[in-house]
Amino acid sequence: MGEVTVIVPVLLRPYTDGASQLTAEGETLGDVFRTLCERFPGLAARLYNENGDFRSFLQVFVESDDIRTRLGMETPVSDGAQITILQALAGG
Template sequence: MSVKVRIPTILRTYTGGLSEVEAEGSVLSEVIESLEKNHPGIAARVLDDEGKLRRFVNVYVNDDDVRFEEGLRTATPDGAGISIIPAVAGG
């Protein structure tokens, strides 16, 4: 399934400056694998050493936060929009 992934500014060095890229996969983990295949290094910024989503990275499939869905097993239907959003901290 083909999806569109919105890339935050901080990760655009991996996508040649593109703010949106296409990826393939029926679940989020497959989409991240597809991203890594076409944009090496990006998966390490989204996943931790155990292969789980990093705490400070929020991922949405359409408008649904995957942490409240199925995590990396969240379905990514054809044409879905995926957003990778780094958490912002400060004070």
């Protein structure tokens, strides 16, 4: 089980006690986010929809790989990997 770093976007920091980076352990991306949501209870409502699924329009990268091109939340994470959450540019 590897320890990874998650880069937290500015708008999520109120739910991570202001932290801009978090570390967590897990074998898959889903494990990592579950661990973080247990540690920061306010985070789950921001990352998951009402059905408990990860919000599909949030883009998550493991290193430089978009998880939609990998295995989604089942994407394995290696020790020391960096995970980035990006929001879509939208609206007008």
